Amino acid sequence: MSSISVLGEDEVSSFFESSPPLKNMEEIVHKLNGFIQLNSTGGRRIVCVTSGGTTVPLEQRCVRYIDNFSSGNRGAASTENFVKAGYAVIFLFRRGTCQPYCRSLPDDPFLECFQFPDNTNIRVHASHAEAVKMAVMDQQAAVAEARLLKLPFTTIYEYLQMLRLIATAMKDVGPCSMFYLAAAVSDFYVPWKSMVEHKIESGSGPLDIRLAQVPKMLSILRTNWAPKAFCISFKLETDSKILIEKATKALQKYKVHAVVANELSTRKEEVVVVSSSGNVVVRCNSEKPESIVEDNLIRLIVDRHSTYIKEFGT
Amino acid sequence: MSSISVLGEDEVSSFFESSPPLKNMEEIVHKLNGFIQLNSTGGRRIVCVTSGGTTVPLEQRCVRYIDNFSSGNRGAASTENFVKAGYAVIFLFRRGTCQPYCRSLPDDPFLECFQFPDNTNIRVHASHAEAVKMAVMDQQAAVAEARLLKLPFTTIYEYLQMLRLIATAMKDVGPCSMFYLAAAVSDFYVPWKSMVEHKIESGSGPLDIRLAQVPKMLSILRTNWAPKAFCISFKLETDSKILIEKATKALQKYKVHAVVANELSTRKEEVVVVSSSGNVVVRCNSEKPESIVEDNLIRLIVDRHSTYIKEFGT
Numbered sequence: 209m210s211s212i213s214v215l216g217e218d219e220v221s222s223f224f225e226s227s228p229p230l231k232n233m234e235e236i237v238h239k240l241n242g243f244i245q246l247n248s249t250g251g252r253r254i255v256c257v258t259s260g261g262t263t264v265p266l267e268q269r270c271v272r273y274i275d276n277f278s279s280g281n282r283g284a285a286s287t288e289n290f291v292k293a294g295y296a297v298i299f300l301f302r303r304g305t306c307q308p309y310c311r312s313l314p315d316d317p318f319l320e321c322f323q324f325p326d327n328t329n330i331r332v333h334a335s336h337a338e339a340v341k342m343a344v345m346d347q348q349a350a351v352a353e354a355r356l357l358k359l360p361f362t363t364i365y366e367y368l369q370m371l372r373l374i375a376t377a378m379k380d381v382g383p384c385s386m387f388y389l390a391a392a393v394s395d396f397y398v399p400w401k402s403m404v405e406h407k408i409e410s411g412s413g414p415l416d417i418r419l420a421q422v423p424k425m426l427s428i429l430r431t432n433w434a435p436k437a438f439c440i441s442f443k444l445e446t447d448s449k450i451l452i453e454k455a456t457k458a459l460q461k462y463k464v465h466a467v468v469a470n471e472l473s474t475r476k477e478e479v480v481v482v483s484s485s486g487n488v489v490v491r492c493n494s495e496k497p498e499s500i501v502e503d504n505l506i507r508l509i510v511d512r513h514s515t516y517i518k519e520f521g522t
Numbered sequence: 523m524s525s526i527s528v529l530g531e532d533e534v535s536s537f538f539e540s541s542p543p544l545k546n547m548e549e550i551v552h553k554l555n556g557f558i559q560l561n562s563t564g565g566r567r568i569v570c571v572t573s574g575g576t577t578v579p580l581e582q583r584c585v586r587y588i589d590n591f592s593s594g595n596r597g598a599a600s601t602e603n604f605v606k607a608g609y610a611v612i613f614l615f616r617r618g619t620c621q622p623y624c625r626s627l628p629d630d631p632f633l634e635c636f637q638f639p640d641n642t643n644i645r646v647h648a649s650h651a652e653a654v655k656m657a658v659m660d661q662q663a664a665v666a667e668a669r670l671l672k673l674p675f676t677t678i679y680e681y682l683q684m685l686r687l688i689a690t691a692m693k694d695v696g697p698c699s700m701f702y703l704a705a706a707v708s709d710f711y712v713p714w715k716s717m718v719e720h721k722i723e724s725g726s727g728p729l730d731i732r733l734a735q736v737p738k739m740l741s742i743l744r745t746n747w748a749p750k751a752f753c754i755s756f757k758l759e760t761d762s763k764i765l766i767e768k769a770t771k772a773l774q775k776y777k778v779h780a781v782v783a784n785e786l787s788t789r790k791e792e793v794v795v796v797s798s799s800g801n802v803v804v805r806c807n808s809e810k811p812e813s814i815v816e817d818n819l820i821r822l823i824v825d826r827h828s829t830y831i832k833e834f835g836t
Contacts (some may be wrong), residue, residue, distance in 0.1 A: 269760040271760065272588060272591070303629075318661060322654075324658060330644060330646055345641075407761070414733055414734050419729040421724065421729075473583075
């Protein structure tokens with residue numbers, strides 16, 4: 209029984225048992241199985257990229273919730289690079305966050321990108337031509353070729369149930385599968401059963417909230433759900449002094465293959481890949497202005513994955 | 523001094539003094555003054571529509587925050603109707619929420635609306651032609667004719683500072699100005715100065731958070747910031763049994779001209795306009811499938827505003 213308590217399986221089971229069930233589970237499973245079968249038959253590697261923050265409702269009929277800041281930019285940029293490197297990507301993303309191939313669009317694309325010069329033909333402003341072409345052509349091509357499957361979530365309950373579905377469906381892909389867990393997952397939540405049904409009244413005085421810890425699913429993912437998959441997790445801190453230490457601890461605790469350590473204020477310029485073979489600093493190419501840190505990060509991760517696949521059979 | 527304590531002016535001052543200052547205040551003021559001058563010179567009525575939920579950061583270098591659920595659909599639909607009724611609209615909206623003229627677009631417009639048949643010309647799929655035309659032509663026309671000014675916010679600090687700026691800038695518009703406060707504003711927050719700087723560590727055990735009440739700005743808006751403006755506030759509840767009672771209390775307490783009462787589960791079909799002249803139930807037109815509740819709601823509000831303007835001088 210000792211291994212069970214180490215993994216926290218009891219907590220995990222009770223988390224899932226008390227979660228509100230996914231509304232469209234059959235549709236998700238159907239899409240997933242089709243996508244995985246098509247790609248694994250062709251021998252293609254498959255990565256699940258998670259992206260954006262999860263919400264934690266404070267009321268069952270939810271008006272208020274706790275959220276994690278995450279634009280989804282890392283996950284979107286990484287997805288594009290994985291597709292370019294030949295992978296099929298399951299993009300598990302928070303609704304409303306940054307989408308692959310859409311990072312160069314302005315904040316308000318319908319106000320800024322287009323015009324209707326003669327009431328029938330739409331035209332793209334020259335300044336946004338490349339961005340729109342990428343968002344439409346490259347994205348549609350990736351989806352049409354079954355290289356990209358987009359699955360949205362909002363709450364921590366949806367996220368963890370969908371991650372479990374994906375991991376289970378990917379089991380047979382073995383070492384050719386990867387989890388690249390860039391989503392900002394809530395550490396604390398209000399258990400569904402102890403949550404008030406109605407909107408909390410704003411009567412008088414302060415409001416006290418007690419939040420429980422979300423069980424760490426990473427151990428279960430590694431041990432039970434998808435033990436053969438290559439697994440990358442992320443660690444974000446605002447204090448650079450504790451970042452590498454915390455990433456190293458996460459590497460050991462969850463037995464993932466690498467932890468990408470990033471600090472909030474410099475995360476777009478630099479990350480550190482922490483693994484048992486040492487720490488590697490990854491930056492964008494300073495000579496190329498359009499270069500992003502994910503270009504070099506995904507190159508490194510893909511190399512590591514190749515080594516992992518090669519060594520797996522031996 | 524008694525009137526000061528009734529209004530809670532002390533709390534309001536200390537809220538603003540401790541708020542992190544707006545980053546682009548000069549730019550906002552410049553845009554606002556231009557927009558208001560242009561429209562008020564022409565004798566046009568001006569409404570400030572607030573839309574979407576405000577966030578409350580839990581850390582100064584914010585990773586986690588509390589948010590209020592709000593799609594922004596009500597504010598966006600109301601904005602379109604106000605423009606149609608001849609108003610100039612200052613749309614104070616939460617970043618990422620529903621935009622005016624964009625409500626009919628699909629969730630993932632760049633994946634679904636367009637195609638590039640020959641690599642140079644973009645085309646809109648017939649099924650989305652009307653939605654895209656509205657998002658581009660109607661929206662651009664409203665902005666170009668200075669009938670729509672869009673100002674984004676994220677946090678409660680940004681929202682309340684911007685609302686004060688707008689109210690102050692609108693003061694001279696007098697009874698021809700309106701506040702239509704559809705945004706879901708946080709009731710509770712962590713005062714900036716008592717907030718931790720770094721990300722809260724997810725060590726062991728539960729997390730306890732104490733939230734203070736956000737001072738009610740509605741009294742100050744009515745009494746100090748824009749006393750001559752016509753003012754509509756909103757009350758959302760999940761429990762229909764307490765809805766009308768709470769809306770009526772808000773009407774009396776904040777001395778607004780009407781409170782739009784809506785229940786979370788039926789808010790798209792029906793609202794109740796609560797005012798000193800009685801309660802009016804407003805629904806969408808059941809014969810017209812494309813009819814929305816805001817069509818009739820704004821018609822009623824505009825009529826009430828006309829009466830208010832007429833009676834103001836007498």
